Amino acid sequence: KAGVTQTPRYLIKTRGQQVTLSCSPISGHRSVSWYQQTPGQGLQFLFEYFSETQRNKGNFPGRFSGRQFSNSRSEMNVSTLELGDSALYLCASSLYAFEEYFGPGTRLTVL
């Protein structure tokens, strides 16, 4: 069974721009979560979607948003990019409760 896929793998943007990242979960998984990973803050939960509805949200500003489609694929969007948004953005899918399976991540660099 294919794992979680994320596109693109690398992205370079400038401050003020917006960006959209995409995630395809493991087949059959209906929950998709997003995490931000930075050297300073570690792994932090952004939000979770289940059946196209946001189920949980972490402590991030409203510039971070997401959505989930009927096929469980998910996108996250970051508007008005700041230098501090440079990070590895990880998508995870799960079938059972908290058993998260992570994708390889999208490395976002904001210049």
Added chain:
Amino acid sequence: QQQVKQSPQSLIVQKGGISIINCAYENTAFDYFPWYQQFPGKGPALLIAIRPDVSEKKEGRFTISFNKSAKQFSLHIMDSQPGDSATYFCAAASQGGSEKLVFGKGTKLTVNP
């Protein structure tokens, strides 16, 4: 406030030795405790997980020990191998929590040959 505290930050072990990584938590509502392994350039991979109704869980060379009264849990890697060199993260979750998984800061393990 860091909800899950992980130590040490880095660990160097000789091949064949035992690697021990510790985590402590405050939120008694946590009821799921997984460990993840991450190699450079890869996403975290689920290694092993435990719930508070058991004190120990073993899968191959990896063992989780759980102490509910002390609110601590640890990962033991027996017969550590150079291929185990990676960053390890503990995490915690609770039903009804606002965050799906709360992670520790990670431990960089180096196993010398």
